[in-house]
Amino acid sequence: MLKKILFQLILLSSSLLLKAQLRKVETFYDKEKKNPKEIYFLKNEKPDGLYESFYYNNKLKSKGIFDNGIQIGNWFYYYTNGHLKMNGSYITGKRSGEWTYYFENGKKQMTGNLKNGTRDGLWKFYYENEELKSLGSFLLGKKENEWKYYYEDGVLKATSAFKADKGFYTEYDHNGKKNAEGWIVNGQSDSTWKYFYNNGKLKAEGIEKNGLKNGVWKIYHNDGTLAATGNYNDGLTNGKWIYFHKNGKVSSEGVEKSGQKDGKWNLYYPTGSFRGSGEFIEGSGIYKEYYESGKIKTQGLLVKGIYEGLWRDYYEDGNLEGEINYKNGEGIYNGFYPNKSLKMKGEMKNGKRIKTWELFKADGTTAGFYKNYHDEKNDNDVENEFDTILETSEAPKDSIKMDSVRKKLIIYDIDSKPHKNKKSSFKFYKNQSRYFKPRLNEYRAFILSANPIATIFNQLPFSIEYYMRERLGYEFTFSLLRYPFFKMDKSINNDKLYLRGQSFAFKQKFYNVDTESGMFYFAHEIKYTSIIHSAKDYDSTLNLNRLLTSNEKKIEYSILLGDRWMQRAGARGFTFDIYVGIGVGYRNYKTNFEDNKKFTAIFENLKTSPLVIPLRVGFSLGYSF
Numbered sequence: 228m229l230k231k232i233l234f235q236l237i238l239l240s241s242s243l244l245l246k247a248q249l250r251k252v253e254t255f256y257d258k259e260k261k262n263p264k265e266i267y268f269l270k271n272e273k274p275d276g277l278y279e280s281f282y283y284n285n286k287l288k289s290k291g292i293f294d295n296g297i298q299i300g301n302w303f304y305y306y307t308n309g310h311l312k313m314n315g316s317y318i319t320g321k322r323s324g325e326w327t328y329y330f331e332n333g334k335k336q337m338t339g340n341l342k343n344g345t346r347d348g349l350w351k352f353y354y355e356n357e358e359l360k361s362l363g364s365f366l367l368g369k370k371e372n373e374w375k376y377y378y379e380d381g382v383l384k385a386t387s388a389f390k391a392d393k394g395f396y397t398e399y400d401h402n403g404k405k406n407a408e409g410w411i412v413n414g415q416s417d418s419t420w421k422y423f424y425n426n427g428k429l430k431a432e433g434i435e436k437n438g439l440k441n442g443v444w445k446i447y448h449n450d451g452t453l454a455a456t457g458n459y460n461d462g463l464t465n466g467k468w469i470y471f472h473k474n475g476k477v478s479s480e481g482v483e484k485s486g487q488k489d490g491k492w493n494l495y496y497p498t499g500s501f502r503g504s505g506e507f508i509e510g511s512g513i514y515k516e517y518y519e520s521g522k523i524k525t526q527g528l529l530v531k532g533i534y535e536g537l538w539r540d541y542y543e544d545g546n547l548e549g550e551i552n553y554k555n556g557e558g559i560y561n562g563f564y565p566n567k568s569l570k571m572k573g574e575m576k577n578g579k580r581i582k583t584w585e586l587f588k589a590d591g592t593t594a595g596f597y598k599n600y601h602d603e604k605n606d607n608d609v610e611n612e613f614d615t616i617l618e619t620s621e622a623p624k625d626s627i628k629m630d631s632v633r634k635k636l637i638i639y640d641i642d643s644k645p646h647k648n649k650k651s652s653f654k655f656y657k658n659q660s661r662y663f664k665p666r667l668n669e670y671r672a673f674i675l676s677a678n679p680i681a682t683i684f685n686q687l688p689f690s691i692e693y694y695m696r697e698r699l700g701y702e703f704t705f706s707l708l709r710y711p712f713f714k715m716d717k718s719i720n721n722d723k724l725y726l727r728g729q730s731f732a733f734k735q736k737f738y739n740v741d742t743e744s745g746m747f748y749f750a751h752e753i754k755y756t757s758i759i760h761s762a763k764d765y766d767s768t769l770n771l772n773r774l775l776t777s778n779e780k781k782i783e784y785s786i787l788l789g790d791r792w793m794q795r796a797g798a799r800g801f802t803f804d805i806y807v808g809i810g811v812g813y814r815n816y817k818t819n820f821e822d823n824k825k826f827t828a829i830f831e832n833l834k835t836s837p838l839v840i841p842l843r844v845g846f847s848l849g850y851s852f
Contacts (some may be wrong), residue, residue, distance in 0.1 A: 249276065256283050271296065282307050291317070306331050315341065323626040330355050339365070354379045363389070370394060380794040387411060400425065401798030402670065409435065424449045433459065448473050457483065472497040484509060487532055505529070518543050527553075534558075534577050551575055564589055573597065662698050662737050668799040676804060676849030685710040685726075690847060692736075697746060698795050700736035705729065708758060721763045721772070722829055728758030728779075734787070741796035748789050750806070752843070756781040762829045775826055777833070778820040785810025785843050793851060805846040812839035 256262040262285060264392035267278040273296035278286040286309050291302030294810060298317040310333040315326030327390040334357050339350030339803030346365040354360050358381050363374030370391035382401050387394040391414050398406040402429070409420030415438035422430040428451050433444030438750045446455040450473060457468030464483035472478045476499050487510030494502040496519060503516030504575040505523070510532040516525040520543060527538030533556040540548040544566060549562035549571075560580070562571040568591060573584030585599035676690040692702035708728040711719070719725050730755040738746045746758050758779040765774050789806030816835040820826050 232816045267293070342367075361388075366391075366506060378795070380798070380800055382795070382798055382800070403793055417767050438462075481505075481507075486510075488512075490531075511849045571597075573605060665695070665698075669698075672799065672851045674700075674702075674802055674849045676802070676847035678845070678847040681706075681845070682712045685712050686730075687712075688845070688847065690849070692734075692849075694851065697738050700734070700738060700748070700750075700791075702732075702734040702736065704732040704734070707733070710758070716761075719763065721765050724760060724762045724829055724833075726758050726760050728756065730754060732758040733806075736789070736791075738791070741793070745790040745792035745803075748791060750787040750789065750808075751784045752780075752783075752787060752808070752810070753813075754785065754810075756783070760830065760833060763828065764829075775820045775829065777816065777830055779833070779835075780815045780837055781812055783810045783812030783839055783841050787843060799852045801852070802849045802851050803846070804849065806843070808843035810839075810841045810843060811842060813837055814839050 248270055251266070252269055253260075253266050254264040256264050258823050262283055263281050265278070265280045267274050268276040270276070274293035275295055276293060277290070278293050279290045282288050284307060286307055287305050289302065291298060292300045297320040299319070300464045301316050303314045304312040308331065308333060311329050312331075313326060313328040315322055316324045318324070321344045322341045323341065323343060325338065326341050328336045332337045332355065335353050337350060337352040339346060340348035342348075345368040347367055349362065349364050350679040351362045352360040356379060358379055360379075361374060361376040364371050367445040370389035371391070372389060374387045374389060375383065375395065376387075376398075378384045378401065382664050383399060383403075385396060385398040387396040391410075394411050395408070395532065396411045396416075397408045400406050401427075404425055405423050407420065407422045409416055410418035412418075416435040417437065418435065419432060420435045421432045424430050426449060428449050429447050430449075431444060433440060434442040440459035443456065443458055445453060452473050452475065453471050454473075454843045455468065455470045457464060458466035459614045460466075463486035465485060466483060467480070468483050469480045470478040474497055476497055477495050477498075479492060479494040481488055482490045488505070488507040488675045489509055490507060492505045492507065493755075494504065494516065496502045498519070500519045501517065501521075502519075502591045503514065505514035506512045507529070511530045512528075514525075514527055515523065516527055518524050522543050522545065523541055524543075525538070525540050527534060528536045535556070537550065537552050539550045540562075542548045544565075546565050547563055547567070549560055551558045553575075556577040558575060559571060560571075560573055560575045566589070568589055569587050571584055571586050571817050573580055574582050580597065586594040586596065588594045672694050674690075674692040674694050676688075676692070678688050681688055683731045687709075688704050688706040690702055690704040692700050694700045706729060708726065708730060710726045714725070716725070716727075732752055734750045734752040736748045736750040738748045741745070749791065756779075758778045760779065764775055785808045787806045787808030789804060789808075791802060791804045793802040794800030814835070814837050816833075816837075818830065
């Protein structure tokens with residue numbers, strides 16, 4: 228007993244001695260000491276033990292352990308909203324082992340191994356939707372071996388094989404076709420880079436140094452003919468630039484200075500005749516365009532490459548054809564008939580029509596509408612902007628250098644004006660619906676769908692759809708009909724009605740452009756249904772069971788409104804479809820038993836009228852391939 232008491236006294240005295248060696252320190256943001264900044268302990272004037280720091284809003288900023296002034300063990304860092312920012316372990320004051328970094332919303336941003344504060348080993352990077360963005364290995368802070376990059380929907384975006392942070396990078400579109408290729412050195416493009424059309428033809432090529440375009444670049448039409456050539460200096464166009472029509476004739480030419488037109492620019496028709504000119508000072512100046520006859524066609528002001536002020540178009544006889552007053556590159560265009568009555572009206576942005584345009588007859592009544600739509604990239608027009616983003620790595624700004632590269636090459640010509648002969652990307656629905664006009668490199672696919680949850684409603688549908696990107700869909704659906712769905716016929720009691728059947732439906736869908744809310748569509752459907760209603764009856768006189776049946780056949784036509792969500796409208800992936808609608812149809816109903824009150828009572832709740840007004844509601848989960 229005495230030994231036990233003595234042992235406890237020794238422990239108590241040791242604990243008191245240890246506490247005497249530690250001194251608690253608290254710092255505050257305010258003089259009133261209501262908002263703590265740091266709480267830690269000192270031992271021999273060095274941090275030792277638990278350390279905590281706080282934001283001004285009292286939220287925890289970081290916490291971990293010090294040992295004689297050196298960080299050790301697991302440490303945690305937080306955002307001001309309380310979500311974890313990063314966590315991992317320290318060994319002798321340096322980050323080592325697996326570290327994980329998070330977005331501010333709490334989703335994982337990246338994870339990988341650190342060795343003495345340097346990335347070493349496998350690292351994985353993520354999008355905010357938690358899809359994998361890229362993965363690969365580091366060796367002493369430099370990328371090594373194969374790296375893979377992915378789009379946000381999980382489709383492979385690029386591959387690169389690195390040696391000491393130098394690798395050849397190849398990027399693909401969602402259909403696996405090559406977009407771009409070139410060397411990356413220390414996280415930046417550095418070599419001759421090439422960009423490609425979807426048809427495999429070369430789109431552009433030139434030197435990139437430290438992530439920026441430099442030297443002579445050549446741009447090509449999608450048929451392989453030269454479209455433009457000129458010089459870049461640190462990512463900006465600089466020097467003489469020449470653009471060409473597909474027939475090889477010069478389209479426009481002039482000097483660029485720091486990314487802006489400078490001096491005199493001349494434009495030419497495909498025939499070679501003079502088309503227009505402009506005098507610019509660092510992208511600002513008056514532009515004038517002419518008919519081949521020499522008569523004025525268009526004139527207006529460009530300020531730093533942006534359309535500003537009053538722009539006017541003229542008929543060849545000199546009468547006003549249209550005008551627009553631009554403000555910061557945007558405005559409302561009014562087009563006129565030769566008799567000066569309003570012909571068309573709509574919004575423009577920097578010389579291009581946007582949104583919906585209204586057309587008018589000469590008497591002022593509405594004639595129809597233009598609706599602008601476009602693909603993500605229009606391979607027919609090389610003078611449009613093409614924008615390639617090359618992301619080579621992602622890392623937290625506070626600890627590791629972010630080595631991502633964004634390259635943007637803008638190819639443009641000042642001959643894009645709102646005159647009636649200019650080729651445009653508009654479709655006039657009154658003349659031809661966009662739904663039936665195929666587009667260049669259009670994505671087409673089959674979509675397999677099913678809805679096992681529909682068994683709750685006594686049916687199991689399977690569908691296959693031939694899908695044409697953001698235009699049309701032709702869908703065939705087979706549905707197995709059963710009630711009760713999961714019961715065998717022999718297990719159903721006497722006098723209980725059950726059904727067995729199937730339906731076949733064909734839909735034609737008209738899709739709108741894909742948005743964050745999916746592709747809304749309208750459709751019409753023809754549906755044929757065949758059902759056998761059955762019930763078992765026990766005949767006590769004959770001492771046997773007999774089967775009572777009736778046949779129901781329906782043909783229906785319905786109008787539907789729906790929404791299809793796809794991982795990506797132009798590539799394979801999962802898809803979800805939901806729709807509602809109403810229809811009209813004809814029912815043929817026939818009983819296969821003698822007229823008997825008992826038998827009739829079993830079937831009396833069935834709908835038997837010839838006229839059918841179906842309400843259509845459904846959804847399905849599928850995959851596009």
